[in-house]
Amino acid sequence: MSSLNDAKRRAAYKAVDENITSESKIIGIGSGSTVVYVIERILQRGNLANKECIFVPTSFQSRLLIIEGGLNLGDIDQYSEIDVTIDGADEVDENLNAIKGGGACHLREKVVAEAAKKFVIVADYSKKSSTLGEKWKQGVPIEVIPFAYALVIPSLKRLGCENPVLRMAKSKAGPVISDNGNLIVDADFGLIKKPKELLEKIKLLTGVVEVGLFVNMTRMVYFGNEDGKGKQYLFK
Template identity: 70%
Template sequence: MSSSLIDDAKRRAAYKAVDEYIPPTTKVVGIGSGSTVVYVIERILQRGKEANNNVVFIPSSFQSKELIVQHGLTLGDVDAYPEIDVTIDGADEVDEHLNAIKGGGGCHLREKVIAEAAKKFIIVADHRKNSKVLGENWTRGVPIEVIPFAYTRVIMALKTLGCGNPVLRMAKAKAGPVITDNGNFVIDAHFGLIHDPDDLMRKIKMLTGVVEVGLFVRLAQIAYFGNENGSVTEKKSVLYETE
């Protein structure tokens, strides 16, 4: 699949989420991180300045903060707005129950904060991220943010949980590891197919030195996946059905 087709798929998913879940009455919007979120902002801007005048946007990363500021939208933070109407974010992979792996960009701690603060958490992605079981398509592993002091011990502990080769994520344009917006390291831990993400998330998070785990369990209510043929697949979780 060409990059242009992938971009078109991401755009369609993002546009549908904005059109359906950011009505004129919306006051506070959480903006996630990653390539698909660029199209979320694009669609928000297409609504016109008047539609966005009274909306506050909460970023999950430096990237999303820059998008908000550069386009003249009103910037806020979770200290001032601890309750968010809707958060829209991408994902690295989403299973049939809308559990997700996030953190390929290293922003999963802040992403989880604004996801949990939202009344509705919406995922947008292209069809490659749509899986039955986590670990089916995303094979880089679960991103785990750790304090630098503890990363060696955490790597050892992850092996006891069934990860064969936890890897400290290294930077590409500098010598040394990737540093998150929070000043921490990221470990990528591949566990194969993850049939019980809730149990795995709890076990990893109990490890001393772990700040956050890139498993988003029972958070998303709806996911939109842009498809190759121009359609958008919509998946709803039981969280949505029981509202």
């Protein structure tokens, strides 16, 4: 196993063990490669898998993981108050702000994160940076309704993104379509020193549904380090 995957597993295990307790009844499950290990650990802890816990997914991927694991599947429509949500991230800065949406799931991820009493991120050491945009070079993922795509692109340029890019699918001709039927625009703003300010400006654009900037939301982050050990960072 590569050190990267080992780091993800160690961090995910630590996050599950320290944040999903006997009092956790409703649990949000995020998306991405790290979340596979979150489900793996939940299943290893039979007391979590067998009791009456409800697991709320953020994507088709996490929904399948929950179903295939034989866990109790719930929906945000049924459970608008979640005890803890564990999710991955594409990049996390020193203030625990994050960029998410590399998998085009950030709208549902943000809904499930905001519904949680505690939002926890699990990531490997390659996702840790001092400032957003330092390591994640693909740009801020922005979910846009198809009808407004042509309007949003020039608006993003006026906000400082030189080349907003409509995300294209790799295995079909055409753009990536989110689970909500929308398009994804990746907007590179370089180093993002004021993520809250940028988030607010983008959200005000007509046609924008959600932005992959998660600001002042994360309670704690577990980074899997290069030595394979997981390290916890608390919200400042």
